[in-house]
Amino acid sequence: MSEGTSELGGGVAVGRLNEVTPPFSSQAALDEAARCLYCFDAPCAQACPAAVDVSAFIRKITTGNLRGAARVILQANPLGASCARVCPVDELCEGACVVGKTNRPVAIGRLQRSVTDWAAANSKSVLRAGRPTGKRVAVIGGGPAGLTCAAELAQLGHAVTVFEAREKAGGLNTYGIVPLRLPLENSLAEVEMVRGLGVAIRTGVAVGRDVQPEDLLRDYDALFVAIGLGGGAHLGVPGEELSGVYEALDLIAAAKLGDLGHIRIGERVAVVGGGNTAIDAATVARRLGAREVTVVYRRGQEEMPAYKYEVDFARGEGVNFQWLAAPVRIVGKGQVAGLECVRTQLAAPDESGRRRPQPVPSSKYVMAVDTVIKALGQAPLASTIARLGLQVKGGRLEVDAETGRTSQPRIFAGGDCVSGGGEVVFAVQQAKRAARGIHAAIVA
């Protein structure tokens, strides 16, 4: 998205949703790259789930070998451009950077972004398709895991077709991460890069509806299932059907695609949930003009799954937080007029290891809001999984950790449908493992 004053459906300046972190100038990238110590067996690379050889690509920046730098990144991680933007680098590469012991760690994420941006801007074909093997693989789901697996397999010479139910490929990178962190164009550029490897990407084609799993098993040597998760979980309180109640992912998708359509963000907004999606939705609501945005979470600040840098950013955007509060009812006649909550207190840790919230008796109160955004996590796509006849545990597909193989020998899986939801880079990691598993299985 460019700077400017073009309008979204809701009459909002597009510029407000532009990527927040500015790119490095080429000089800043050179200066920052010069700070890297070029560690032996570098901890940053060890900390990278996608195994990007960080110090190798940073050294290439310093020698002016940007094409080589892009190759190092993209061969390890075809989604290097989006991971450069959305990875929790404080907890991964930058958290491991030894420069951080005496100084500010090297800005690895932003350096990776400058390299992948350069590659995209210069249309450098860094990755190459392998010599054709004659083997065919179907990838179900065109999100981060599906695209990664497709790219890996294409580089190994396999003919890959990606089936994506939605209109655009990219999955959560395209629809579910706010443009403030990851612009749409970057996600779509990654899709095009994968397509450039000869991968057929068929969008608007839902497996189970437009294509049958049996046919795929017949026509392809292997299947990779990367269908992600389904719609948002229900709040399970009265009033969820009222006008002014939205799903956080719908809001984010609308903001990302630049078409707010039917979504009308009011003056006072409550966002229910404590994950990164809740924080993102709250930030977007603020940027779309809401005067007061409050994140309501039933546990305490410490228990929030959202990353600290996300929460800090939202705070800077003027987002309020109400910890230890759980919605019990959405108030209103036709249109949301308030959110009734109950105070909670934390009991002993539950099976997730987090302390379980319990309502405090007689502590109900009503927040006057006109918009409620639900960010309670996504439910598994149970029906699709059932059609494939795969083993499921706790709503997640069960796979072999090393190869990504499911209970069916020719079907592999990875991404959120296996993990239950996680960072893009973990989807990449699983997809890479599965690609190796598939390769080993079909060339055997």
Next chain:
Amino acid sequence: MVDLSVNLAGIKAPSPFWLSSGPVTNTAKQADLAFAAGWGGFVWKTIGTPIINVSSRLGGLNYGARRLVGLNNIELISDRSIEDNVREIADIKRRWPQQAVVASIMAESKKEAWQELVRQVEESGCDGLELNFSCPHGMHERGMGAAVGQVPEYTERTTDWVKSVARTPVIVKLTPNISDIRQPARAAKAGGADGVSLINTISSIIGVDLDRFEPIPSVNGRGTHGGYCGPAVKPIALNMVATLAQDEEFGLPISGIGGITTWRDVLEFMVMGATSTQVHTAVMHWGFRIIEDMIDGVTNYLEDKGFHSIQEIIGKAVPSLTDWGKLDLNYQVRSQIVEAKCIGCQVCFAACRDGGHDSIRLQTGTRVPMVDQETCVGCNLCLLACPVEGAIAMARVDQGKPYMSWEQYVSAAGAQGCRGG
């Protein structure tokens, strides 16, 4: 207050911080700026029959984010008339009587030409002459500059021509583009020189344009050999200065030149035998203003060390420079990694394994490596590669064995051999 004044072969200056001959010392305006900033001496850009220069003229060597670690140039001597230069020097001497102004000169290799030039230039009231026998580019193709300095007989003869008419002290500027610096230095002395200055620039090609396949700097598609200077040449210059400071046959005062950028560099040249120092590339890079920290740093150092005059430090490190054969074979140090400071980059490991003596071991459970004291030879490589100050220490481990040099070791072995035979 520390006395910074120096006297090099009769050329007196308020400090040893001089500017060497070159683009920085071309005009009266530059001399005014330099002296106002605090420089103690100014060797005027070489005066001679005016030349014509090319464009472009300079090429730089960058290292990582550091610019101009080295500089190479193909600019020649002054392109201004002898009269203009003489008039400006006279003006400057009137305004700055305390500061040293030395005129660098170069003439074609004829006695009359040199002597006429000396007479003309000394009219300016300059404090001394510096004979440019050392430019490695352009002028040497015309039989001047390094073409003189590279042949000891020419150096002696030309120095003699100058000395027989000069009324001011004469220093000969030496070229490093030779195999033994003592030969041209002794020739200058034999010709009657009062002192020498060194080094002039090193013959070089600074780099190549990989798109155009041309050496840098390019003059309309072609390049030429240039003169190399800047921080990267300092070790070469120090070596030559120290070699002359130690040469008993030589014994003349030395003005040290070559990559001097900071007050530390100045002191290093002086403790290695220089009476004054000359700076150029650093001023081309940063301007005359760098003199402030040079004076400040040298003054603080001398005060901290309890010296009253900078002249006390001249040559102070020369006695500790010796031949390899006289070094103590029984002195032993070993590397030790200071765990509290090590940040775990393991650069020392890669350096030692691949370029040292494979004596650094990685450990499980920590990124802090360990030095194998049995195989470590105390080479310093890990210490030099380590990015953290103080994370590696070299500790002495010899057990007080007496000094034994290679020369002693060989003669002892020889004596033993005799007994055996």
